[in-house]
Amino acid sequence: DTGVSQNPRHKITKRGQNVTFRCDPISEHNRLYWYRQTLGQGPEFLTYFQNEAQLEKSRLLSDRFSAERPKGSFSTLEIQRTEQGDSAMYLCASSLTGRVEQYFGPGTRLTVT
Amino acid sequence: GIQVEQSPPDLILQEGANSTLRCNFSDSVNNLQWFHQNPWGQLINLFYIPSGTKQNGRLSATTVATERYSLLYISSSQTTDSGVYFCAVELAAGNKLTFGGGTRVLVKP
Secondary structure, eight states, X not given: OOOOEEEOSXXXXXXXXXXXXEEEOOTTOOEEEEEEEOTTSOOEEEEEEETTEEEEEOTTSOTTEEEEOTTSSOEEEEESSOOGGGXXXXXXXXXXXXXXXXXXXXXXXXXXX | OOOEEEEOSEEEEETTOOEEEEEEESSOOSEEEEEEEOTTOOEEEEEEOSSEEEEETTEEEEEEGGGTEEEEEEXXXXXXXXXXXXXXXXXXXXXXXXXXXXXXXXXXX
């Protein structure tokens, strides 16, 4: 059990550019979640997958955001045409069916200049 | 949606002191977790405690589901306990966690 991993850990981009983040869940965890955390706040839910199916999306996930989990293993979160308001920590978590406890990765800190 | 409120928002402790953090939630929950977020942003699982009492070293937690609150106790605090403590709840199995605003703890040597 190597834990949830996320790459990159830090990303600085200019407004208008596209960025993509990757999350590798704990092996055999079939549920994967994305959250966003802004400075001084608690994390907020964005979306979650069971295997490769995206089952729920938050209203926070505008049409500039897209998440995929093509083979039910790792997931990617893409933000198109980044805005300064997208600057945040993007957190990934995973859990096992039948076990509700979620385990979080170290996050990707995005700064949009 | 469900509301999660944590108190106090900030806590300054002298090393060795004990403290209690509180989490109130507005609806029945299937899951309640306590996390410690370290200065690098990593969320570390402390307890999965939808009801009852658990202890892990100097930390313990109690959830009274019928009264919709949970308490996290830190005893004999150490400087490494500094950081932000989050309570998060889940309404249905396998769904999203809703986080409180956190309690920022600073333990001074």
